[in-house]
Amino acid sequence: MITGTMFIDPSRCIGCRACEAACRECDTHKGESMIMVDFIDRRESVATQPTLCMHCEDPVAPCAQVCPAQAILITPEGIVQQADPSRCIACRNCVYACPFGVPKFDVEERLMKKCNLCYDRTVQGLQPWCSQACPTDALWFGTFEQFKDKRTGRPIDVTGFGTQDVQTRNYFVLPERVDKLDVLALLREVGAPAEATAVREEAWVL
Amino acid sequence: MHRRTATAELLAILTVIVIAALIYVGSRGLRDFDAALIGYAVGTTFAAVGLVYRYTLWIDRPPTRRYFRAGWRHFLSWKNFRRYTLLIPKAWVTDIFAQTFIFHRGALRWVMHMAIFWGVVISLAVTIPLSFGWFHLTLAGQNHYRIWFFGVSLFTFPLGTPMAWSVFHVLDYTAFLLLLGVAIAFWRRSHDAGFLATQRFGFDLMPLILLFAIAVTGLALTVSSELWQGRYYAFISLTHEVVVVTWLISLPFGKFFHIVERPATIGITLYNTVNQDAERSAGGSPVAGCARCGAELPSRQFVRDLKATLDDLGQRYDIGERGNLQDYCPTCKRVLRGDAYFQLMQKRFL
Numbered sequence: 073m074i075t076g077t078m079f080i081d082p083s084r085c086i087g088c089r090a091c092e093a094a095c096r097e098c099d100t101h102k103g104e105s106m107i108m109v110d111f112i113d114r115r116e117s118v119a120t121q122p123t124l125c126m127h128c129e130d131p132v133a134p135c136a137q138v139c140p141a142q143a144i145l146i147t148p149e150g151i152v153q154q155a156d157p158s159r160c161i162a163c164r165n166c167v168y169a170c171p172f173g174v175p176k177f178d179v180e181e182r183l184m185k186k187c188n189l190c191y192d193r194t195v196q197g198l199q200p201w202c203s204q205a206c207p208t209d210a211l212w213f214g215t216f217e218q219f220k221d222k223r224t225g226r227p228i229d230v231t232g233f234g235t236q237d238v239q240t241r242n243y244f245v246l247p248e249r250v251d252k253l254d255v256l257a258l259l260r261e262v263g264a265p266a267e268a269t270a271v272r273e274e275a276w277v278l
Numbered sequence: 279m280h281r282r283t284a285t286a287e288l289l290a291i292l293t294v295i296v297i298a299a300l301i302y303v304g305s306r307g308l309r310d311f312d313a314a315l316i317g318y319a320v321g322t323t324f325a326a327v328g329l330v331y332r333y334t335l336w337i338d339r340p341p342t343r344r345y346f347r348a349g350w351r352h353f354l355s356w357k358n359f360r361r362y363t364l365l366i367p368k369a370w371v372t373d374i375f376a377q378t379f380i381f382h383r384g385a386l387r388w389v390m391h392m393a394i395f396w397g398v399v400i401s402l403a404v405t406i407p408l409s410f411g412w413f414h415l416t417l418a419g420q421n422h423y424r425i426w427f428f429g430v431s432l433f434t435f436p437l438g439t440p441m442a443w444s445v446f447h448v449l450d451y452t453a454f455l456l457l458l459g460v461a462i463a464f465w466r467r468s469h470d471a472g473f474l475a476t477q478r479f480g481f482d483l484m485p486l487i488l489l490f491a492i493a494v495t496g497l498a499l500t501v502s503s504e505l506w507q508g509r510y511y512a513f514i515s516l517t518h519e520v521v522v523v524t525w526l527i528s529l530p531f532g533k534f535f536h537i538v539e540r541p542a543t544i545g546i547t548l549y550n551t552v553n554q555d556a557e558r559s560a561g562g563s564p565v566a567g568c569a570r571c572g573a574e575l576p577s578r579q580f581v582r583d584l585k586a587t588l589d590d591l592g593q594r595y596d597i598g599e600r601g602n603l604q605d606y607c608p609t610c611k612r613v614l615r616g617d618a619y620f621q622l623m624q625k626r627f628l
Contacts, residue, residue, distance in 0.1 A: 082619050083627045099472035110609065112616035119627040121616045137591050138584065140342040141539050153476065157383065158536040161543040164576055165341055168584055171595055171603055173611035182379040182543070192475030231615070234597035250622065256597050258618035 074149040074194045076214050078203060079227055080122065081245035084210035085109065087120035094205035099192045101154065106176065106187040107202050122211060124202060125174045125187035126231075126240035127152045134238075135166035135175055135186075143184070150241045151191055155184040171233050219243075228252055286334035293330045297323050297410075305411025306429045318409035321523035328530030329538055336539075340590035344583050349545025352552045365551060369544040386462060393459030394489065398537075401452040405522075450500050453493040460490045485533045488525040495521055553577035568607035569600070570614070581605065 087109055095105040107124045111117075128134060133152040136144035143159035144166060146152050154175075155166070162182035167175045175186040190200035198204075199213040206212070212223065219227055227243035230252040237252065244253050301319065305311040311319075337346045352358050353366070372378045377395065381388040407413040407427065418424040422434045423442065435441055444451075463486050467473045477483065495518035502511045529535065554577050557566070566575040575581055585604050588594065595603035603611060620627070 082616065083623050085627070099470070100476060102472065108609075108612060110612050110616060112613060112620045117620070117625065117627070119616075119620055119625075121612070121619065123612045123615075131591070131593055134588070134591075134593060137593075138341045138587050140339065140345050141542065142336070142339075158533060159539060161539065161546055162379075163345065163546045164580075165584060165587070167608060168575065168581070168604055169588060170608065171611065172615065173606075173608035175608070178382075180379065180382040182373075183383070188476070192471055195475055233595045233603050236593055236595045236603075244619075246622065253615070253619065253622070255615055255618040256600075258621045259600065259614065260598070262617055262621045 074147075074151065074189070074191075076194065076199065076218075077127075077216070078124065078189065078200065078242040079212045079214070079219050079223070079245055080124070080242060081210050081212070081225060082119075082121035083245075084208040085120045085122050086208055086210075087111070087118060088207060090205040090207060091122055091124075091202035091211055094201035095187075097201050098188070098190050100188045100190070101185055104176075104185065106154075106174075106185060108173075122202070122206075123172060123174060124211075124242070125152060125189065126172050126238075126242045127189060128171075128238055128240050129229075130239040135170050135184075138165040138169040139163075140165065147191070151189050151194075152186075153188050153191065154186045157183055160184055171231070171236070171238055216243075226250060231255065232257070282335060282338050285338075286331045289334050290327045290331040293327050294323060297326060300412075301410045304407075304428045305414075308411065310414040310426065310429070311411035312408070315409040317519045317523055318405065318526075319411075321526035322406055322409060325526040325529040328527070329535070332530045332535065333538055341587045342542075344587055345542065345545060345549060348549050348583070349542070352548050353545070358548075358552055361555075362548065362551065365548060366544060369547050373543055373547075374541065387466070390459045390462035390466070393455045394463070395459075397452045397455035397459060397493075398489070401449060401456075404448055404452075447500065449496055453496045456489050456493040460486050460493065464490075481533050485525075485528070488521060488528065491521045492518070492525060550576055550580070553579040568610050569605040570610040571607060573607040573609070575607065 089109050091107050092105040092109055095107045096103050098106070107122055109120050109122050112119045112121060127150055129150060131137065133144060133146055136142075136146060136152060139155070140163055141159045141161045143155040143161070144152060145156060160183050162177075162184075164177050164184070166184050166186075167177045175184050177184055190198075190202075193200060194213075200211075203211040203213040209223075212219070214222075216227065223245070225245040226248045228246045228250065229241070229243050230237055230239050231244070232238075232252050232254040234256040246253060301311065302308060336342055377388065377391060380391050404413070412428055414426040416424050416426065418434045421437050423437060423445075424434045425432045425445075435445065467477055467483065467486075473482075495514055498514045499511065499518060502508055502514055529537075557577055557579070566578040566581055567573060568575060581604055585602060588604070597603055597614075600614075606614065
């Protein structure tokens, strides 16, 4: 039984991509990384953030709910697994429904792939590869109580996407004063989107 | 919920009536029906009823219903038929018969799946008509056998030839195919650390165990009649029947439901191709693009349908003046969230 969960603190991410390299070691998706490290605003800053599956609890796994083939199964511990290869019919609903931008789609294999929270390791009491490799604890694995004992910051499991709040199994680490990561309100503080100059960043370490 | 189950129950009852009628007609008023195979006939009917019931409930789920209706609407369009005449036959060959996408997942995996797929499909193509009394063999003269299908004589063949041996032992061939596929599957599932952690006994292993038992007991029937002078035949025959009927009854509930799910992938291919081509020809520009970076999305219709599906599920990701979260590609969704977080942290990272 997996009791731990992931605590993600993007402010500690130094963009080393050790998590991406370590993720490729996972036996459930050998050789491919299911964690993404993105530059937030490459023109202004070197700030990066890691993204892995948040394993949504409420609403339960939007990716699984929009799957027409019921290919995405959820374990009793609340781990949303990648699509069952025998069922995935390659529609990509999950890829575009996920509010966190997590699932990947392999065109040739006709298969959705995503983070399984290193199920092969976590069922044995080990931590996932990404947190194992993270040198700054931007990715930290443990129970809520262990986090409160050892770390500072407020673990928050609710992310607001405008009209939709999503409660997740994994946590973001936010300042003490904050109740949820309210994406729309914060984007309004950022100001108008930089439309034409928005650049799609490619991974610079493969 | 009640309407959904009522429709499924009605279709399940209709399935029984249609199968019973086809058994009666195909076996010439039960004259060609082999009473010894009645267990298989009942098991097959049960499997068909279960599959129809579950399939009806399955296609009524919001995401499935939307694709099911759009897929059939595109398929039944004369305009699409003229424009995409070869698209569906090609998709059947690559996705269903050759399963090339599995080859990209791994060559050994493809060999395994092809062996199991063709082993099961050919076996069912032989045994279902046999157990329903549609296939029927009679002596034609002293040295020939005649094959009947639905009361119509198909052809005769001489006894004691390799062809006759093959006709009588086609299920032995498919049993060897199954054993090859099942052996590879067991080898993979007992050596792969990923499988060892994630596989479930009932969903992933039990179907393989049943297929193995079917193949072994089926081959044992041949061994009994050819090498053991018919000893243990009755026991082996009963065991084989129990195993096969158990497998048939499990079809609607377990992993093998993907056999009837898989053709939906052809509907998805048609849906995406038709929508993309229609939007390209209408606008003369690329299909839908991400609201932030312009990266190609599957199609505008896809995005509309996805939003409608999420709406049906009670989810709405309206992000104010920036539109809807589903208007963005996965990368930009992550960057938007990063922007918000960066703002929250007053742009002070480590």
